[in-house]
Amino acid sequence: MKKYYIETYGCQMNVSDSELVSAILTNAGYSPADTIDEADILLFNTCSVRDHAEQRVLGRISNELHRKQKNKDFKIVLLGCMAQRIGKRLINENLGIDYAIGVDQYRDLPNILADDGGFSLEFNPSEVYDNLMPLHQGNYCAYVTIMRGCNNFCSYCIVPYVRGRERSRPYDDILKDIREAVTNGMHDITLLGQNVNSYKFKDQDFPALLKNIEHDVEGIYRLHFVTSHPKDLSEELISTMANSKIICRHIHLPLQSGDDDILKRMNRSYIYSQYLSRVQALRNAMPGIAITTDLIAGFPGETEQQFEATLAAMREIEFDYAFCFKYSQRDGTTAARYNDQIPEEIRLNRLQKMIDLQREITLKKYRSFIGKEVEIYVEDFSKKSKSKLSGKTRDFKIAVLSGSESQLGSIVRSKVVDATAGTLICD
Ligand code: 5AD
Ligand code: SF4
Numbered sequence: 032m033k034k035y036y037i038e039t040y041g042c043q044m045n046v047s048d049s050e051l052v053s054a055i056l057t058n059a060g061y062s063p064a065d066t067i068d069e070a071d072i073l074l075f076n077t078c079s080v081r082d083h084a085e086q087r088v089l090g091r092i093s094n095e096l097h098r099k100q101k102n103k104d105f106k107i108v109l110l111g112c113m114a115q116r117i118g119k120r121l122i123n124e125n126l127g128i129d130y131a132i133g134v135d136q137y138r139d140l141p142n143i144l145a146d147d148g149g150f151s152l153e154f155n156p157s158e159v160y161d162n163l164m165p166l167h168q169g170n171y172c173a174y175v176t177i178m179r180g181c182n183n184f185c186s187y188c189i190v191p192y193v194r195g196r197e198r199s200r201p202y203d204d205i206l207k208d209i210r211e212a213v214t215n216g217m218h219d220i221t222l223l224g225q226n227v228n229s230y231k232f233k234d235q236d237f238p239a240l241l242k243n244i245e246h247d248v249e250g251i252y253r254l255h256f257v258t259s260h261p262k263d264l265s266e267e268l269i270s271t272m273a274n275s276k277i278i279c280r281h282i283h284l285p286l287q288s289g290d291d292d293i294l295k296r297m298n299r300s301y302i303y304s305q306y307l308s309r310v311q312a313l314r315n316a317m318p319g320i321a322i323t324t325d326l327i328a329g330f331p332g333e334t335e336q337q338f339e340a341t342l343a344a345m346r347e348i349e350f351d352y353a354f355c356f357k358y359s360q361r362d363g364t365t366a367a368r369y370n371d372q373i374p375e376e377i378r379l380n381r382l383q384k385m386i387d388l389q390r391e392i393t394l395k396k397y398r399s400f401i402g403k404e405v406e407i408y409v410e411d412f413s414k415k416s417k418s419k420l421s422g423k424t425r426d427f428k429i430a431v432l433s434g435s436e437s438q439l440g441s442i443v444r445s446k447v448v449d450a451t452a453g454t455l456i457c458d
Pocket of ligand 1: 080081187188189285287325326327356357358359360361
């Protein structure tokens with residue numbers, strides 16, 4: 032029986048897609064390898080959002096080519112956004128990649144693998160991978176994709192070009208997936224989509240989906256979702272969150288920039304004051320809610336003053352955490368055609384300033400928990416020591432605590448005794 036091994040890059044959406052691919056391959060008679068050394072087929076599920084992510088995968092592939100000498104049946108498969116974007120070209124360049132399979136063609140994988148090589152990269156706007164239970168990797172937490180694709184066309188972003196238009200997964204199918212996960216001990220469910228607020232299946236929108244899941248499934252301790260677009264964050268969603276017993280007190284709400292002209296050039300469809308009023312509405316409805324964000328440094332044309340506006344926004348809002356990115360020029364996007372690209376050195380310098388500021392803010396936020404009791408959903412042993420456990424608070428902060436194996440997959444109350452800019456240390 033042939034064995035496969037998948038390496039996943041990029042966002043949680045890719046983690047979820049790799050679980051689908053695992054299901055497709057095991058259903059077709061392949062079995063998962065515990066390590067690369069055992070694998071006959073090595074799959075790379077890739078990300079194209081930034082150039083750096085693509086370069087890393089190319090490096091990884093060249094490091095694994097030696098396996099082809101030992102095992103002449105050893106195959107390398109490119110999946111995900113990078114396959115979609117440049118898979119055909121990479122195969123033609125003879126880099127050792129045998130197959131390139133696009134994001135809507137995973138069902139075709141067993142057929143294609145039956146051939147000696149090739150690609151399948153057509154978009155299929157109706158593909159939502161229904162009637163296919165993903166093979167969840169985690170033991171206590173599950174990602175459940177609810178919608179695919181994106182219609183927003185932010186000017187810097189490659190995603191709409193490589194993942195196609197928005198489409199939502201049928202409710203019954205989502206329900207089946209969540210029920211199975213919960214039955215198997217995964218009480219922490221994260222709903223995934225490029226823009227979950229656009230979920231629409233028949234007459235069911237995203238707030239209705241959340242309410243129905245809470246009503247229809249027993250045994251969910253924690254319900255999260257990513258990612259929300261600020262322009263679609265409705266009052267209805269805020270009140271649904273506030274009234275829920277299981278939805279986490281956390282939202283990931285990408286701001287990208289604190290300057291209105293840059294936001295306009297990014298095609299984000301909101302200005303900073305509108306974003307801020309969403310944050311205030313969330314905080315009024317749910318005091319203490321954690322808000323995390325994505326920010327881009329050095330978008331084309333960004334002046335020093337416009338960059339300062341982003342730093343000022345960070346100080347004003349005090350995000351619990353911010354994923355800070357250096358702008359990366361992606362071929363085919365609108366922003367790649369702007370002729371006022373910012374030099375690398377300035378982008379790097381601004382990125383570092385953002386990271387330093389956020390670190391300070393995160394540390395202050397985390398330290399404010401010292402002495403308080405938090406509720407932790409225990410997910411794993413701590414990476415540093417087997418005698419400690421790790422998990423997340425209801426507002427999505429990583430916590431480490433003392434405890435025993437029997438507490439995995441359950442909620443534990445513990446007091447915070449110390450904190451770093453990323454972890455609450457509990458007793
Ligand atoms: N350059 C830098 N960051 C980007 N992102 C998306 N496209 C780019 C790009 N071209 C970031 C955005 C988005 C996150 C997933 O990745 O901040 O929210
Ligand atoms: Fe990209 Fe914008 Fe869509 Fe997010 S909402 S995937 S940043 S185009």
